[in-house]
Amino acid sequence: MGRKTGKNRQFWEAARNNNFTFAQYYQRFVELATSMFRWDDMPDTVNLRYLELVLFAEGRAVFFYEPDIGYIALPCADYGELNIYGEPMEVMAYSHTGSFTKVVHIGYPGDDEKNGVIIWNNVIHTNSALDCEMYSKRLWNIDRAIDVNVNAQKTPILIRTEKQQELTMRNLYQKYDGNEPVIYGDAALNPNALTVLKTEAKFVADDLQGLKTQLFNEYLTRLGISNMNFIKKERLISDEVLRSQGSTMASRYSRLAPRQSAANEINTLFPDLNVSCSYREDVSLALERVEEALGEETYGGVYNGSQDNL
Numbered sequence: 001m002g003r004k005t006g007k008n009r010q011f012w013e014a015a016r017n018n019n020f021t022f023a024q025y026y027q028r029f030v031e032l033a034t035s036m037f038r039w040d041d042m043p044d045t046v047n048l049r050y051l052e053l054v055l056f057a058e059g060r061a062v063f064f065y066e067p068d069i070g071y072i073a074l075p076c077a078d079y080g081e082l083n084i085y086g087e088p089m090e091v092m093a094y095s096h097t098g099s100f101t102k103v104v105h106i107g108y109p110g111d112d113e114k115n116g117v118i119i120w121n122n123v124i125h126t127n128s129a130l131d132c133e134m135y136s137k138r139l140w141n142i143d144r145a146i147d148v149n150v151n152a153q154k155t156p157i158l159i160r161t162e163k164q165q166e167l168t169m170r171n172l173y174q175k176y177d178g179n180e181p182v183i184y185g186d187a188a189l190n191p192n193a194l195t196v197l198k199t200e201a202k203f204v205a206d207d208l209q210g211l212k213t214q215l216f217n218e219y220l221t222r223l224g225i226s227n228m229n230f231i232k233k234e235r236l237i238s239d240e241v242l243r244s245q246g247s248t249m250a251s252r253y254s255r256l257a258p259r260q261s262a263a264n265e266i267n268t269l270f271p272d273l274n275v276s277c278s279y280r281e282d283v284s285l286a287l288e289r290v291e292e293a294l295g296e297e298t299y300g301g302v303y304n305g306s307q308d309n310l
Helices: 002-007 008-034 046-059 131-153 163-177 206-221 238-243 246-269 283-294
Strands: 035-040 060-067 070-074 075-076 089-092 101-105 116-118 157-161 194-198 276-279
Touching: 008 046, 008 131, 008 206, 035 046, 035 246, 046 060, 046 116, 046 131, 060 101, 060 246, 070 194, 089 116, 089 157, 089 206, 131 206, 157 283, 206 246, 246 276
Parallel strands: none
Antiparallel strands: 035 276, 060 070, 060 116, 075 089, 089 101, 157 194
């Protein structure tokens, strides 16, 4: 059993690194996706971190008043009939701990029985977890390809030997991999029984890093986070910077609009509240500050290829 485990050590180590790399990207993207929105004047009984995690993972949450707790926002499932627009008339609010469930009536605007508001994650009523997972997998794949390519520059060899000398070759390679300046072999070592073939692996890690940067920025654009979603080596004029943010702003509105609409519905249903939702910072304000700081119409550094994001 020990011998088998030893042979598969590299496989399991690679599998572990694959899992770690994917988890690293996934966690980073979840942090970005769930920390973008600012909810003002939301009751203290609403856990905003939990609300954004629910919207990220499930695509919707329901806001309502519970006499024993106060105003709360929880995940929900369809319950009962749909209205003419295909939206639920009632939902079952629940806690992930299984300690709470309640039927909440959504109805139509102005419905006297209405006692809750659905907060949607985006305009097509889907979650953000799918995009996060797909981009994490793609970036993980590129990252691991970079690791393999970089490692191939250190050990670009293939050793062919007789079966009885395999263990000897493994021990010699360990010394080689450990950067020992001199490697000794005993008299029983037959140099004619082995062949060393150089794989001549081409160094492409820099190209892969560029692809990784573009893919990373593509996901930021999908979230609505300002970035340079193309790579350009020379300095950019301010108009190029602004025009490059078009798709970013479009993606931003897709997630911001339903949250603002829900905030308005909440304020109408519960007149004692004045809830609002916004992005933590508007890209135009950030660019204005950069412009003022530089005092010129061109940008360098920050927008020079945008590879420092990673």
